[in-house]
Amino acid sequence: MTRVLVVDDDPQLLRALKINLAARGYTVLTALDGTRALHVAAHQHPDVIVLDLGLPDLDGTDVITGLRGWSTIPIIVLSARTDSGDKVEALDAGADDYVTKPFGMDELLARLRAAVRRASTDPTGNEPVVHAGALDIDLAAKQVARDGEVVHLTPTEWGILELLVRHQGRLVSQRQLLTEVWGPRYQTETHYLRVYLAQLRRKLEPDASHPRHLITEPGMGYRFKP
Amino acid sequence: MTRVLVVDDDPQLLRALKINLAARGYTVLTALDGTRALHVAAHQHPDVIVLDLGLPDLDGTDVITGLRGWSTIPIIVLSARTDSGDKVEALDAGADDYVTKPFGMDELLARLRAAVRRASTDPTGNEPVVHAGALDIDLAAKQVARDGEVVHLTPTEWGILELLVRHQGRLVSQRQLLTEVWGPRYQTETHYLRVYLAQLRRKLEPDASHPRHLITEPGMGYRFKP
DNA sequence: ACTGGTCTTGACGCTTTCTTAACGGCCCTG
DNA sequence: CAGGGCCGTTAAGAAAGCGTCAAGACCAGT
Numbered sequence: 001m002t003r004v005l006v007v008d009d010d011p012q013l014l015r016a017l018k019i020n021l022a023a024r025g026y027t028v029l030t031a032l033d034g035t036r037a038l039h040v041a042a043h044q045h046p047d048v049i050v051l052d053l054g055l056p057d058l059d060g061t062d063v064i065t066g067l068r069g070w071s072t073i074p075i076i077v078l079s080a081r082t083d084s085g086d087k088v089e090a091l092d093a094g095a096d097d098y099v100t101k102p103f104g105m106d107e108l109l110a111r112l113r114a115a116v117r118r119a120s121t122d123p124t125g126n127e128p129v130v131h132a133g134a135l136d137i138d139l140a141a142k143q144v145a146r147d148g149e150v151v152h153l154t155p156t157e158w159g160i161l162e163l164l165v166r167h168q169g170r171l172v173s174q175r176q177l178l179t180e181v182w183g184p185r186y187q188t189e190t191h192y193l194r195v196y197l198a199q200l201r202r203k204l205e206p207d208a209s210h211p212r213h214l215i216t217e218p219g220m221g222y223r224f225k226p
Numbered sequence: 227m228t229r230v231l232v233v234d235d236d237p238q239l240l241r242a243l244k245i246n247l248a249a250r251g252y253t254v255l256t257a258l259d260g261t262r263a264l265h266v267a268a269h270q271h272p273d274v275i276v277l278d279l280g281l282p283d284l285d286g287t288d289v290i291t292g293l294r295g296w297s298t299i300p301i302i303v304l305s306a307r308t309d310s311g312d313k314v315e316a317l318d319a320g321a322d323d324y325v326t327k328p329f330g331m332d333e334l335l336a337r338l339r340a341a342v343r344r345a346s347t348d349p350t351g352n353e354p355v356v357h358a359g360a361l362d363i364d365l366a367a368k369q370v371a372r373d374g375e376v377v378h379l380t381p382t383e384w385g386i387l388e389l390l391v392r393h394q395g396r397l398v399s400q401r402q403l404l405t406e407v408w409g410p411r412y413q414t415e416t417h418y419l420r421v422y423l424a425q426l427r428r429k430l431e432p433d434a435s436h437p438r439h440l441i442t443e444p445g446m447g448y449r450f451k452p
Numbered sequence: 453a454c455t456g457g458t459c460t461t462g463a464c465g466c467t468t469t470c471t472t473a474a475c476g477g478c479c480c481t482g
Numbered sequence: 483c484a485g486g487g488c489c490g491t492t493a494a495g496a497a498a499g500c501g502t503c504a505a506g507a508c509c510a511g512t
Contacts, residue, residue, distance in 0.1 A: 088336040170367040179343075195460085195502085198500095208501095219499065420488090420489060421470095424492090434490095
């Protein structure tokens with residue numbers, strides 16, 4: 001049974017969605033504001049989230065980034081605002097889809113099915129700890145240990161490491177690193193990568209000048225070698 | 227570089243999209259109808275497809291199902307019809323997103339980024355590893371091994387090899403190699419090919435002077451023989 | 453307002469990669 | 483068999499990319 005978390009501060013709409021989704025066989029969880037949404041998402045592990053942007057407590061994009069910090073659950077954003085700036089912002093923050101109110105219920109359901117279908121072919125979600133040499137990288141806990149000692153990483157450092165580790169062995173292009181860690185507008189700031197890769201190597205590699213795990217492929221990108 | 231296939235029968239819109247996408251650093255492939263779209267998708271392996279539903283030859287959903295038969299490439303549907311029935315149909319056929327015309331270019335770009343982001347974090351990398359003699363060519367990892375030993379390639383070398391391997395067995399013209407690896411303005415610089423093919427053979431072939439995989443077809447182009 | 457941590461930015465030397473040139477071999481044609 | 487394409491090989495200078503260090507900007511918590 002697919003579990004949907006619906007986040008909306010409008011009780012009427014919430015109720016309508018709940019009825020419709022339940023009628024289609026979904027299990028429905030609900031939250032009235034962003035804080036509770038994050039809480040429910042963390043504890044109930046829904047399969048997909050329908051998120052209204054106009055929440056009383058938190059900004060919509062903050063909810064998205066809060067979720068994306070630890071999860072890849074598909075997020076479908078609902079909003080009354082047709083402004084394309086909002087859409088861009090939400091999508092770049094990590095939303096999977098954006099539906100403008102008023103919307104047809106069958107359209108929302110179709111988008112929901114599309115989101116769930118995609119997620120179900122994606123076996124990401126149960127790969128908690130990656131070991132590589134003296135490194136233990138816990139993706140769920142967002143923590144790295146070197147020789148058993150926990151190493152502190154900044155958010156940006158972690159973002160880079162996580163992306164590389166999730167694609168371990170594969171080449172990750174500079175462009176992808178920049179868009180996913182900094183955002184699509186930073187695609188050309190390759191300098192950042194050099195600075196941060198040097199920092200990561202200093203923290204994680206036995207010999208920073210001869211890296212064994214964080215490999216540079218000149219002109220192409222970087223690669224995490226286990 | 228992300229490769230986008232744009233399918234539209236309206237030359238004007240096609241041109242506008244091409245310019246905008248190219249300006250954002252995408253490599254743009256185009257097709258004017260469904261048949262050609264399926265052909266290009268199969269042979270050029272784009273990273274994402276933007277598909278207009280109003281095509282002259284095939285029904286939009288047929289194009290989607292045709293693609294979904296063998297590929298999980300993200301598909302963003304474009305349509306003038308706001309009818310929610312069409313959306314449901316397209317999404318259930320396997321489309322990833324549905325954008326109604328007229329649309330804002332920045333919104334489309336954001337949805338494009340979202341689709342590419344999802345696909346890239348999805349390790350359903352159905353890019354195969356191609357074996358040829360002592361060579362193992364991993365297209366997803368962008369890595370080649372010879373007798374199990376990883377061989378380092380420069381970006382240009384990899385670009386040539388990848389193109390040839392993706393068209394394995396078939397002849398790839400010099401013109402195509404030059405335009406895809408160096409850019410359309412280098413179509414006459416056939417000399418580059420000689421230099422780089424020699425380098426590739428030295429790195430990959432058992433006997434560089436009697437190549438078994440990287441075959442020259444004099445006056446025509448090159449061919450990768452598995 | 454101060455502090456500590458983090459992110460951005462600039463400068464420099466070094467390495468890798470690209471471009472270009474020169475030369476010799478092969479094969480077809482006249 | 484002479485000449486002109488076309489191809490392969492090698493090498494060296496030019497250009498682009500990389501690693502490193504460090505200073506200033508920014509931001510949140512005290």
